Amino acid sequence: MSSLNASLASALSGLSADQGAIATTTNNVANVNTPGYSRQVPVLVSSDPVELDPLTIGTGVTLQSIESIRDPLLEAQIQQQSQGQGQYSTLASALQQTQVSFTSSTGDIGTEISNFFDSVNQLSTNPSDLSLRQAVLTAAGNLATSFNNTANTLTQQQTSLDLNLVQTVGQINQLSGQIAQLNNQISNLTNLGESAGSFIDQRQQAIDQLSSLVNVSVIPSDNSLTLTTGNGSPLVVGQQAFQLQTQVEPSGLHDITSQGNDITSQITSGQLGGTLQARDQQIAALKGQLDTLAAGLATAVNTVQANGFDLNGVAGTNLFNPPPAGVTGAAASLSVAITNPSLIAASSDGTAGSNGNAQALYALSGQGIIAGQSPADYYSGVVFNVGNDASNASAEQSASALVLQQLNDQRSSVSGVSLDEEAANLVQYQNAYNASAQVITTINDLLYTTINMTTLTG
């Protein structure tokens, strides 16, 4: 049988449900600026009715749960895109620095190559002139210095990228630890049947950060998840985190290991992937090209020197110290072998006035002595490669930033807190609360009436 007490209970359920809803709204408003927060909505269901044959009477409302609104598919896409964004922004900023050395200026390699051959051409006009000979030596020295400086700048950049790599690995380990801990909390709460929404938000935020650092795969399992990188090396399995390690190689640069296995080559995206790509591919390739250029030039010049005679009629000796075998390091170590300007082998017949060999030396400027190209042409190819790499990385970075932005907008449109919406909800819940309270007052009046009625008749 329905009773006033039952109605009172029903009204009370309304009060408490509305309080819960108002609390949810308050929490949403409080977290409007929290990164990664997904808005929550109260899930209200009507309480199980009681059957009073022939009637079925409702018993009020229950706040069943508080649900976080999120789209798992979008979040997976954001992770994916964060990896590319991390990779290309790191690569782009590294290559932006690299290309500065190849910007045409007074001291770049291209200018110094031109200056060297110009000085040789000038020597041809008066091969016995000591000041012109000294000018050739000076130009050769400047050329060597320019190669040294550029190669050293590239090496320094590799070293600082290497430092970044070690720091990034540290960040990855920290995030893995956080995620493992969150997995633990989420699974505990879920097992108790409670809502773990805000922990899931924090975990998602951590996974996004991790994704911008390294390529990760997310494998969800019951109440928990597994994160792997590379070809399946574990980062987080349930409540356990696996640390990545770094190991110094003979080159002085670090490799990345997981459980004792070298996984460096498997890191393909994220900031770590971008750092590795810049350090081991783009900049390494550039150093290789400079080495080829320096070694080719030094060898060709020395060969011509050996065919001629110096100012004293003695057979020519090396102008540049011979490049190391296998050419690696040739640019960094290029140096002039002679300090006496009379040792330049300008003469082809042994007399001081012959310029035949200086002419042969000058002719190198137009010969395909570096991989079939003239030195200046080869260098311009290097400039193209540097510019192209940097420009591609920037374009990729802009494109992935745009996509990531759109995905984040979409996530925000699903999960973001709207203050307008919260204000409207607040009004709605407040009104409902007021109404329930009014109902209680009314029932109170009715009960009072009933009690008084009993008194009158008694």
Add this chain to the structure above:
Amino acid sequence: MRVNPLPNPDLLTAIEHTQQEVQTDELQISSGLSVNVPSDDPAAAALLAQNADQISQTDQFQRSLGSVQGEIQNADSSLNSVITSLQQAITLGTEGANGTVNDADRESIAVQVQGIQSQLLSLANLSYQGNYVFSGTATQTTPYVLDANSSSGVLYQGNTGVNSITLGDNYTQQTNLPGSQIFSAPGGDVFQSIQDLILGLQSGNTSSIGAAVTEISNASDHVNAQAVFYGNALNQLTSQSTYLSTESTQLSQQENTEGAADLPAVISNLTTAQTSLQATLEAIAQTSQTNLFSFLR
């Protein structure tokens, strides 16, 4: 569909992009260059690197050309003086061959011819910037020295080497002729013919004097023919210099085309970017001011 309630990241990105554009435009305006780093336009940057090399090379060709031009001019005018001296010798020889001239006069003519001989020696030993011009590539060796044992009275100490110099992409200029080829050629030997004239005059043998005059005339013709080399070289240098100037201008124009900023376009871009930046800023200021909470009392 639910609208993204948090537009700030979008607006900030828009500001960032616009500011980047403003920065790029300002850099182009201040440097005057459209390619400030290779990534601005990799292909143009590579072309500019080649272009810079060619400009440097062309400027050097001009400088080298100026250096050898001086030497060749000196050589040319020295040979012209040689021809003038030989003409004087011919005149004196013709006078000495005349039967009416007495021995004493011949003796004094011989002294004059000896003067010409030493003049010729000094012309053949011309040096330019510390280098002997007519000693082949042995430019530190005096080409001709007096030698009593030689029938011509002099000895050639230079060699037969020649120097050439590259002064253009496809232009190499030979810069000297060895002295032996100019002054000591068989059938046109300058010093031999002068020596013969002196001996003829001293002996008073008019037929020897006449033969010597013919020899000198042949030698003069020979030197004249050799001087053509230097004259031609000077002409070629002049036209090459003109060509190099034209090339230099073209290369600068090309550099301009590839690398100079299109200022009107850049400035117009800059204005647009600044306007759009202003608009974005105002949009942020306005949208962030109100929400429903402001109206609830």
